[in-house]
Structure formats: C-alpha cells, structure tokens
Amino acid sequence: MVHKLTGALALGAVLMLSTSAFAQDKRVVTWNADYDPIPLAAAEALIADFEAANPDIDIQMTNFDHEAYKNAIRNFLTADPPDLANWYAANRMRPFVEAGLFADITDVWEANGLKDALASSVPSASIDGKFYAIPYTYYQWGIYYNRDAYKAAGVEVPGPEGLTWDQFLANCEKFKAAGIDCVTTGSSALWPVAGIFDYVSMRTNGYQFHSDLAAGKISWTSPEVAAVFENFGKLQPFVTANHAAIDWQDAAALLVQGKAANYVMGNFAVGVFKEGGMTNDNLGFMVFPEITPGIPRAEEAPTDTIHLTSGAKNPEDAKKFLAFMASAEAQTKWNAAVGQLPTNKNASVDAADPFLTAGFQALSTATGGIAQFWDRDADAEYAKVGMEGFQQFLVQPDQLPAILDRLEQTRLRLYPQ
C-alpha cells in the first residue's frame, strides 16, 4: 500500500507539473523517467542537446523515485500517459505491450537503420517482430575479482583471457584452504543468485537453452537441467555461507576486504567496489569461465529502454527524440557520464575505464547472444519461483529433487503443455 501511495502522490505531482508548465508556442513532449542523480544529470544534458538542435520542441521530463516508479507507471500509463516512459526490455515490457499501452515504433527502427546499429538488442526490443522499445544503455555481467585476495592465497592472478572452469574450481580449493570465500554473493534480494545460475546455465548448455528455460519450454527434470545443477553444485561449497542473509552491497564489502576473491556481478558494482577503496590496480574483471567446450559464449547485459506510450499526445516529436536517443552521439555521451555501455555499435566508450572497455569487448564478441538476465527473460512469477529455487539450492543442495519438483510443477501450471 505504501508503494501505491507514493505512486499516487508522484502521479499527483505529475498532474500539477503538467498544468503549471509554461505553454508557449513550443511543442511539448512529456517524458516520465526513474533516474538516480548521475543518470538524471546525463539525461538533462541530452535534453539540452536535443532542444538546441530542435528549438521548436520542449522536452519536459518528470523524474520519479526509482522504486516508486515501478508502481507509478502502472497508474500513469492509463490515467495520464506521458509521451515517453522509461522501462526495461524483453519480458519486462510484455505486460504493457499486451495491454496495448506501449506503442509500436517499428517505423522509428526502420527509418533510422536501427536494426543494424542496435543489432544486438533486436531480440530484446521486439515482440512478435514489432519493435516497442529504444534501448539506450546496458551493462555487462561477469566476474569481478580482488587481485590482493589472489595474492594472499598464493593463487595465480587470472590474465585477460580469463580461466577455464577446471582452473577456476581448482583455485576455489586453494581459496578455501586459505579461508577466503572463492565466490561471494548476497542473495537476500534473490536476484544476485540468478546471475550465477544464468552463467552456469549458459556456459553448460548455451544461450538458446537459457532462453527456452526462461520461457518455460524446458522441463526441470530434463538431463540438460541436471547437468546445469551438477555444475552449479560444484560451485556451491565455495560460495559465501550465509549469503541469504546479506545484501549484494554487504557481499561487495567482503570482496573489498579481501575476505572473498570473486564476485559474479553487474558492472554497476564497480562504483561500490571503488567507494570501498579498490582501484583499477587490485580490482579485476574476467568473463565467466567456459564450461562446455565449443559453445558460443553468451553474456548477460540487462538493457534499459525508452518507450512511446499509446496515449502519447505528441507522438511525432516523441519519435524524433527516440531516434535521437538511439543515435551513437547521444548514447556515447549518456553512457560516458553514467559509466555504462551504449547499445549502438557505432558509439564509443571511455578507453580509460578498463571495466567498460573489457565489457564492451566481452559483449561485442559474445557470439552466443546477449541475455537480459533471468528475471527479465522469464515471466515475473516464474522468475521469482526460479530464483527462490536457486537460492535454496545454494543453501540446501541436498534438497535438489524437491526444488526441481516444485519448479516443474510451477512450469506446468504457468505453461500448460
């Protein structure tokens, strides 16, 4: 209820803003966003650029609190739709597309050659061949490691080419002997475990398997799933104990303090590691090790998107702005300010940031595909039950048959065969 209330309050604020807005001869495009301070400043800079190039258009952005936005969007899309709204790609946008609240912008994609420029995001921005989103940023996932912890345990620090699965597990044995957690995570919010599971799953069976599993097309009793959990089980003894009681930031502290060596995380965590005192000298990044040889490498890179709403009052100018957000220049600028990766392949990243360059490299060479992350590729309810299963497996590996049985029951209920 509290959430709903803040949503309603925010909605009230929007209504007041939009009525008091100065109505001159400029054509207004309204945009509801959910930015934290740094991305907000970057977005405002982009708006200024756009307005300078299009003096007759006035972009009016209303920024929401990030968490409150998730509820607010459900209200404002029907009650008082803005022209543009922030949201996420893949299955996360599906309910709004199916309710007819997000507009089809296939014409924007075609008119601006985006199918080529944003090629890696085509699957996540479209549903049934129609485009509903402009992806403008994403960030890589992978293994962040503490070089000092490697040295303390007398383990050779991984090179830029990363490790093999066997090397990684062998290192874990050494870390365990040295009293250091080989892999850390903080799963009290559930989603961090999905990152580990997704990687084990994609490295064991490939991208298509991940995608089909998230779509409920694969049985949890299949031998492929059994293989995933066998590999997951090899990692299980080396994961920080009590991870279920801590947040991902608490686990980041373990990595910073050298109590843990590796952390399967998204690039947004780099800021937290650096605030904790790590530098480019002792913080390292590598892609998750290959497990089944020869499978094309797939990576996780959740994408943030902007959408045109069906109730937009000024769709023509809004589409102009969408095309601008898809452009290489805009994406280079926004992502450089925020420290994330542009989805436009012609955009450039800050060469001085080793994590961004490594991420850009990892994603642009990921021939297997780009996954959105378990909770965006899978339907919300299915995602939640899955993540609870992954977390339980990491705590109680002996409960695997019961976990798989529960997941399979859920799958059969949600996706009747």
Next chain:
Amino acid sequence: MAEAAAKTAPRRWSQRSIAPWLFLAPGLIMFTIYVLWPIVESVTLSFYDWNGLYDRDGNFTGRFLGMGNYRELMTDPAFTVSLWNNLKWLVLYMLALPAGLFIAIFLNQTVRGIRIYKSLFFFPFVISQVVVGLIFSWFYAPNFGLFYKLIESITGQGVAVLADPTLVTYGIIAAGLWPQIAYVMILYLTGLNNVAPDQIEAARLDGAKGWRMLWYVVLPQLRPATFIAVIVTVIGALRSFDLVSIMTNGGPFGSSRVLSYYMFEMALGEYGFRMGYGAAIAVVLFAIMMVFISGFIWKMWRDERER
C-alpha cells in the same frame, strides 16, 4: 388541541428515531467507504486473474476464474509455509502475555525513579517497527552482529539466524515480541492500578502469598486487561508484516513468509502484480481474523447485556 397532539407525536417520534442515525452517519459512511466496500472489492477481485492494468481506453483487463485462485492456493507450497508461519506467530506471540505480566508486576512498586524504569521498558513499543526490525537484523547479522558473535564465542560457530530457513521465523518473532511485551506490560500496569487493595489485604490476612495470591486474587481482577492484551496480541501476530518485510523480505527462499507478506508479494511486489491471487490470500487472512474478531465482538456484546 387533540389535533395538535396528533401532529406533534409523530414528529417527535421521527426526531427521536432519526437523531441516532444522524449521529451515526459520519461513522457509518466512513466505515462503508473504507471498510465494507474494500472487503466487497477484494472478494470480487479474488475471483479474477488480473495484472493490475487497464487498457488504454480504461477497460478492466482481468479474466474471470471462479474459484481458480482458491484452488491454486490449496496446492501452493508457499501458501502452506505462510499459513504455518502465521500459526507459529500466533502461538509464540502469546509469550508476550506472561512476560508482560511479569515485568508489570516487577515494576509495580514505589522506589526512586520507577517512572524512568517504566518508560525505559515501554520504549520499544514507542519506536517504529521498522527500527525494531533494523536493530534486530544487525543484531543477527552474520560476521559482525552481536548475537552472531555471542554464539560464535560460545560454540565456535556463529549462527546466521536470518539465513537459516528453520530459525528465521523464530528470529523475527523474537524481534516482534520485544515491543509486544512492552505493550502488554503497559496494559497490565494500568490494570494493576485498579486492583482493589482491600482484597489484597484480606487475602494476605488469610495467609495467601506468592503464586496463590497471583492466581486467585490478582489475576481475576486483571481479567479486563488480559482480555485486551490477548486481542491486541492475536491481531499483532496476524498482521505481522513490517518485520518480515524489513528483516528478510520473506526469505531465505520464502521460509519466513506470513500471509500478509505473501499477499503483498503477490499483489504489489516486484515479481507479483497478480491482483486476484493476492486478493484471495487477503480473503483467507480476513476469514482467519474474523474468527477472532467475532469472538471479541460476541464477548463485548455479552458483557454489555449482563450489565
């Protein structure tokens, strides 16, 4: 004259019958809008499958399921876990009664600065449940929590209560008991003020003391306080939500869910937005509460009539 009397009589009659309704009206209207109407809405919604969205023309997008949501609840393991946890809450929360009574009796004396002690004991009830939850989650926190360190120094192996699926609910209930005991204590303290001193005196002359004095003389006089304490404790246990939400979000893997939290998760949580299913859970919770509420109302009704 007779005509006038005949005229005024019905008027006075109607004035008398309307006045109470007029006085009741604000309350009744509020009650209808904010209590009865939402109940009807929830029950109706519980027969639908709806993700909370209206389409762009403002049409309801739900699908009628009949008893489908309730059938699903029957086989939903998460619902069973929540129900059991609610039962644990209900039973263990009752510990607040003896503990509150004990502290109340202990504090019911006149020494220097007793008011300060009373306020200190009452303090946990005054602070927000959110703060209580935060304090306790730090208390239990692995690696640096006081409780964790304490267990570690005794047994050599720390216990992360909030990560352990079997202990987590008890850990949260312990946190909830802290303010609840303070609440019950205050109820009993005011009750103890009203205990008739002459009866205590008489009992003392007859040689009653200790347990027998408590059981046969003091407790019967505390019955009204006990009654209220039971009611607030039952309701407190059933609506436990804040602590679960603050301390664990229902985790690890849903082991500490209670009905109210599960309802929130299903209807309004990040992975939820199953309004109908959430409403069905709410209806079940309402039915359970109704058992206690009816008992409460029935007793009040009986007491009123005896008077």
